[in-house]
Amino acid sequence: MSLEPANPLAVDPLLDDPETRIVVCCGSGGVGKTTTAAALGLRAAERGRRVVVLTIDPARRLAQSMGIDSLDNVPRQVPGIEGKGELHAMMLDMKRTFDEIVEAHADPERARAILENPFYQSLSAGFAGTQEYMAMEKLGQLRATDAWDLIVVDTPPSRSALDFLDAPKRLGSFLDGKLIRLLMAPAKVGGRAGMKFLNAGMSMMTGVLGKLLGGQLLRDVQTFVAAMDSMFGGFRTRADATFQLLQAPGTAFLVVAAPERDALREAAYFVERLGAEKMPLAGLVLNRVHSSGAAQLSAEQALAAAENLDGGGIVDQPPGKAGLVGNSAPEAATDRATSSGPGSPADQDGVRADTAAGAEQEKDADEEVPVPVEELTAGLLRLHAERMRLLAREQRTRDRFTARHPEVPVAEVPALPGDVHDLAGLRAIGTYLAEAGTGPADET
Amino acid sequence: MSRLQVVSGKGGTGKTTVAAALALALASRGRRTLLVEVEGRQGIAQVFETEPLPYEERRIAAAPGGGEVYALAIDPELALLDYLQMFYKLGGAGRALKKLGAIDFATTIAPGLRDVLLTGKACEAVRRKDKKGRYAYDHVVMDAPPTGRVTRFLNVNDEVAGLAKVGPIHHQAQAVMGVLKSPQTEVHLVTLLEEMPVQETVDGIAELRGAGLPVGRVAVNMVRPALLGDAALRTALQSPSHTAVAKALSTAGLGGARRGGKAERLVDPLLEQAGEYAERHTLERAQRSVLTGLGLPLHELPLLTEGMDLAGVYELSALLREQGVGATA
Structure with a gap:
């Protein structure tokens, strides 16, 4: 098999x-990040662990594949698990999670003031980053309860995979930042020697912000900041704690990609970033890899x-190929004429012949006459x-990644014709993931 | 075609590539388009194989027939400073604001403001005219956030309405919505012939319509060529004679047809591939009929076997033109 990884990831x-x-x-x-997370969770559960999968925005079908019609902010047990383990699944509700933090850390009156x-x-x-921050927060909460042997987390669909690591810091630095302090207590900052320009800057800034956003919004922000005052330290501390948790030896990062240029480029960035942040990278999961039993x-x-x-x-039929190509949708004929891409001349011929003989071809199909051998x-x-x-292209794309990061173990999941609909489908993916670490499959 | 073309799609469907191809297609016959990026990913630079784009409109490609494509990567921070400069003439003060974290606050924290700035910049380019009163760009193509977030992103009015009830941001949001909800705008969705992207497209269209945003077309990307016709496919699935196929392979020069011979050993794997192809084909047909049922104009763009590169973008833009994109101004 041409795509067998040199450095397989041992999933089990x-x-x-x-x-x-x-x-x-x-x-x-x-x-296929969410599907990978669910498949790993299922496999771990069926190997005896008590697992919770935290997904961010699962497709409805994926939730259904775990036998749950709608996932919410509370872990729900997934029925139909084989073996002694347990699988629970939940979907992050960022507003709910944020509300819970407020309710847990402020007295009822203050909490109501904030929530309103x-x-x-x-x-x-939903400001940019809340989802990432709340995913981290939820992860911290799940870990703190110690009710789970294993927590599998799916990361938010960010504009860039790196947002997941950046957002908590960003929120933290905002809540800790000069601006917040200025909004809360301008006098304290302005009182320092040589900081007069800050005073000027401050009044100008509130002036500009007020102009831009309207005075009412600024007042809302100030009220909010004042009400949240007591919780800011907590936010920052918890964000730091979760960040450290991610660096701890009990955590394993899996970078998920498909053998496509953009996805693997993003994966390479992520691998580098995890290294820079000292986050423990376990390996790369490469989904949708094609193979052939006749690769010779x-x-x-x-x-x-x-x-x-x-x-x-x-x-x-003049070019002799008409019976082999085409389908019964006539409108597809024109696009097919151009679908072969930069292929060989032979390929182009075949496609053109098909377009020409499209009508005739349809007749054949209706009569169910077997085509000649x-x-x-x-x-x-x-x-x-x-x-x-396709195999060759995937191989080239992957080689480029491997050349940059030969140390990263890889697990491959073959391209499947359809989506996963049930536990059996997730189980099959789990099996593929695990097989990567047990040596090349015996192909003849 | 409308002057502002917004392109969205599920992650992994190639929306940036399609947006680039659309910008090229619309620039044909001497026209000028602006391709705008709003997520700071430098996706346009990658597609056009150039250096990362600065926050300025620069010519990035020539279109067939003398047209030009310009590109702009909108940086929300710089857009805000721009905006402040334009309306308040704040040069150094803007930098002081940056130092205080106010710009950071305004662009990353203040909900909706960032999006107002991003869409606002694109709408400004749509409306901009030169001294002779002609539009600076015939079309503006925006590589927008993915389907799951695009309605929220474009529906800035609702986002800021609850917050900024007065003031310039409020007015800016109103002006932006005036363009976005008008026939001047079309929002296109890019999908693949797979279940999840198609489902997201269906949901996305419902959301866009619910918000009163004009839905344009659906582009089905990476359509695989039909290599095996229905009749051949049926024959392949009705367990054809193993020996006959082996003999045919042998006749074609691929070795012995005997049991264990080179040609004979190819039969099972080849039939297996036909089976996989059939399964995918059936699924694709079902997904295509879901998309057809949407009643929107549908474009199909092929999967380029050799992978996507700049030549491929030109190829896709030629196909879009063949399918009628950019035929009329």
Whole structure:
């Protein structure tokens, strides 16, 4: 198999190790991060651990695949787990999580004042970074209860995978920052010698902010800040604690990617960033990898062989390939004519022939006449050539990553034709993930 | 086509590539487009294989027929300073604000403000005219946040309404919404023929419509070529004669057809690949019919086997033109 990783990631030992308490799945959007998190959680549970999966924004189907119609901010037990372990799943509700923090750390009257503040309502519902911060907060809470052997976290679909690490600090530095102190107690800062310009800056700033946002918003912010005063230290402390938790030996980061240029570039950045932050990286999960049981036959050989088959036999359709390509949607014909990409001339010919003979082809399909074996075989060979080209491209993309980071262990999950719909599907992905660490599969 | 073209899509669907191809397609025949990026990812620079873009409009590509594509990576901090400069003539004061963290506050913390600045800059480019009264750009194409966040991002009015009830930000938001909710704007969604992206597209369209934002077209990206026709596919699935296929492979020059021969050993893996292809094909057909049911114009763009590069972007833009994009001003 051409894509067998040189440095396989041993997933089962990682999941089985009682020292592993947190697994964080990160990576760019659309690479199957949430599915990976769910599959890892299921596998760990079925290997006997008590697991909770914290997802951020799961597709409805994924929640359903765990037998839960709608996930919410409380861990729900997933039914149908085999073995002694347990799987629980939850979805982060950032507003709810923020509200809970306020309720837990302020007396009821003050809590109500905060919760009713318009600035708070908007802040908690989604300023850039709240989701990331609350994911960290929730992770800290789950870890603190010690009710779980293992917490698997999926990271928010950020504009960049790095936001997950940056946002808590950003919120922390905002809450700790000069601006907040100025808003709360301008006199304290302005009183220092040589800091007069700050005073001027301050009044100008509140002036400008007031002008820009309207005085009422500024008052809302000031009221909010005053009400939150007692909690600021707590926010900062907890953000720091969670950050340290992520650096601790019990945490394992898995960078999730697909064998595509952008996803792997993002993955490489993430690997570097984790290294810089001293976060423990366990490896790379590469989803949607293609393989072939006939990898010994190259794309060129397959296409040449298909040409040979086209040459003999069929005389009623000029290029002889029409029966092999196309589908019954006539409007698809035009786009197909251009779908072959920068392929070989042979490929282009085949597609053009198909467009020309589209109508005739449809008739054949309706009559359910089996196509001659030469046509069928030529089609199988073209399909194979396409597969081999895809394999080669994935290999090149992956080689580029491996060249930069040869030390990162890799687990691969093959491309599946459809989405995961149930536990069996998640289980299958878990099996693929684990197989990466047990040596190359025996292919003949 | 509307003057402001907003392109969104689920992560991994290639929305930046499609936005770039659209900007090129709309710039054909001597027109000028501006491609705008709002998420600070430098995705446009990557697509056009250039250095990271500064916060300034610069020519990034030539379109067939003498057109030009300009690009702009909007930086919310600089956009705010710009804005302050424009309306309040605050040069050094702006820098002092930055020192205090006020700019940071305003652009990352103050909810909605950041989005007002980003969409505001794009709308300004849409409305801008030169001295002769002609529009500076024929079209502005925005590489917007992903489907899950795009409605919230564009619906800045609702976002800031509860907060800034008066003041310039309030007016700015009103002006921006005036452009975004008008026929001057179209929001397009990029998807793949897979369940999750299609579901997100369906949900996204409902959200956009619910917010009164004009939905444009759906672009199906990375469509795989149909390599095996329905008849051949059916034959492949109806367990065709193993020996016959082996013989055909052998005839084609791929070795012996005997049991264990080179050609014979290819039969099972090849049929297995046909089975996988069939499964995917069926799924894709179902997803395509979901998309057709949306009643929106649908564009299909092929998966480029050799991977996406700048030549590929030109190829996609040519296809968009063939499919009628940019045919009329």
